[in-house]
Amino acid sequence: MTTMNERNKAYLFYKPTEEIEEKVQAVRSLGRKYGFTLVDDPQDANMIVSFGGDGTFLQSVRKTNFRDDCLYIGVNDGRVGFYTDFSTTNLEKIERGLQSENIEVLRYPTIEVNVDGMKSFHCLNELSIRSNIIKTFALEVYIDGNHFETFRGDGLVVSTPTGSTAYNKSLKGAVVDPKLQSMQLTEIASLNNNQYRTLGSPLLLSKDRELVLKIIQDGNDHPIIAADNEALSIRHSHEISIKVSEKEIKTLKMKDNLFVHKVKRSFL
Ligand code: NAP
Ligand code: MN
Helix, strand or coil: CEEHHHCCEEEEECCCCHHHHHHHHHHHHHHHHCCCEECCCHHHCCEEEEECCHHHHHHHHHHCCCCCCCEEEEEECCCCCCCEEEECCCHHHHHHHHHCCEECEEEEEEEEEEECCCEEEEECCEEEEECCCCCCEEEEEEECCEEEEEEEEEEEEEECCHHHHCHHHHCCCCCCCCCCCEEEEEEEEECCCCCCECCCCCEEEECCCCEEEEECCCCCCCCEEEECCEECCCCCCCEEEEEEEEEEEEEECCCCCCHHHHHHHHHC
């Protein structure tokens, strides 16, 4: 438990447009009322508030480098999403969130990716790797150093628990409880024949596993690699290692933003 007083420096993350500015203004005055200082540099903040959809929330986490000493809060415009628990049309709820003396925190697992032993980064939804041409590409998949399968097809996605309701779900992956520190591997249109054989079903791995994807260099070796909603500018990568990270993203726990509520209100 953290007392609200320690969380008093807020950074507001949004693309400024005239339309949103007015709504942000209302949230700003609420912040002032409860003694928050609005800072211009996210480095100085201990609370980062994004205005927009889940995509904007993902960007706010990425652009501020996955701070684990910060509380991230997503404010949407009207409807609420998976990371956006608040809305500019319901200031009362934001007020309730700011009022509580002792706040409780929800923690979302992330995955840590390393490319060729050099570039390291985190993902909150997923890492996706896809062929960037009309032809397939091939990968060797290793788990904890053991060869697992040879994949040929459109691509692979490794998602976090909170990312399980995004791209992963479109690929018929399982929806995963964020309390289960894990990562899930799903396939995008795998080729299955006598030469290439893949599991064909989603694979859920525990937090102690290491997944390594080795790109087979056969001429079609420039897949697109993306971390959440951002494509990486890595052209010649060979080996990608993925693990569940120690780092977790924290958000404000409210009575109605638990896992079951989110899945139900979005899909049922
Ligand atoms: P987008 O194309 O606007 O996102 C697609 C949809 O996914 C949006 O409705 C977005 O919500 C929603 N979304 C994002 N994270 C989610 C989550 N954790 N659980 C449930 N829904 C979620 O692009 P974006 O907003 O920048 O989001 C990026 C994400 O899109 C990627 O991380 C990936 O998971 C997903 N994606 C899905 C597919 C697919 O399903 N075929 C393909 C590519 C990417 P908002 O409208 O609130 O932003
Ligand atoms: Mn979006």
